[in-house]
Every structure is written in structure tokens, then in C-alpha cells.
Amino acid sequence: MRYFPAMSKVEIIEELPKLTPAEREEIRLKLAELDGNDWLDEDDPLTPxxxxxxxxxxxxxEKNPGTAIPWDEFEARLKRRLGE
Structure with missing residues (x-):
């Protein structure tokens, strides 16, 4: 059986910014399912x-830990900023 892709990899990548946040999350979850937890491993280190x-x-x-905010507060601020 031969596989004929409907979209090229380039076309898929070009379409990603057009997806809704929920659609992008669905893709992230599927990729995590396929690749496991190796999103950032030795093959993809941080740049300097x-x-x-x-x-x-x-x-x-560490110098001023009092400026930190809880994750829930950060997430709420981010959602307001993004209009979600």
C-alpha cells in the first residue's frame, strides 16, 4: 500500500499559526503521545x-523571591491577555 500525503510537511507547518489554541493543544498532546516526554533532550539543547x-x-x-506569583495567577493573567 502506498501513502499519498494530502499536505506536505511545509504546508502543515505553514498552517499551524492559523489553528486555534485548542487545536494547537490537541496537536501538542498527540506529539507528546507519539514522542514520549523527550521534547527537549540532548539532541535539542538550549542555545547559549x-x-x-x-x-x-x-x-x-533568588535575589527577590517576593516578586514571584503563583502559577494559577500567571495563567489567569495570560488568558486575560490572550482574550481566552
């Missing part, structure tokens, strides 16, 4: 810039 950003944010938090 990403590591530096994380290090600076961790240092800022």
Missing part, C-alpha cells in the same frame, strides 16, 4: 542565549 536568559531570571528570582 536561552541558557543565559534562564540563568539571569533564576538569579533575579
Amino acid at each position: 542565549d536561552e541558557k543565559a536568559l534562564l540563568d539571569s531570571r533564576i538569579a533575579a528570582h
Whole structure:
């Protein structure tokens, strides 16, 4: 049996931004199901810039932990900002 894809990989990637947040979440869950928990493994390390950003944010938090907010509050603010 031969497989004839309806869309190329490039076409699929181009369509991703057009999906709703719920549709993108469905895709993320399916990919996680297929790939397991290896979303960021040794084959896909942080760039030096990403590591530096994380290090600076961790240092800022350790210096002033009182500025942190609970996850629920962050999530609510983000949803309001995104209009969800």
C-alpha cells in the first residue's frame, strides 16, 4: 500500500499559526503521545542565549523571591491577555 500525503510537511507547518489554541493543544498532546516526554533532550539543547536568559531570571528570582506569583495567577493573567 502506498501513502499519498494530502499536505506536505511545509504546508502543515505553514498552517499551524492559523489553528486555534485548542487545536494547537490537541496537536501538542498527540506529539507528546507519539514522542514520549523527550521534547527537549540532548539532541535539542538550549542555545547559549536561552541558557543565559534562564540563568539571569533564576538569579533575579533568588535575589527577590517576593516578586514571584503563583502559577494559577500567571495563567489567569495570560488568558486575560490572550482574550481566552
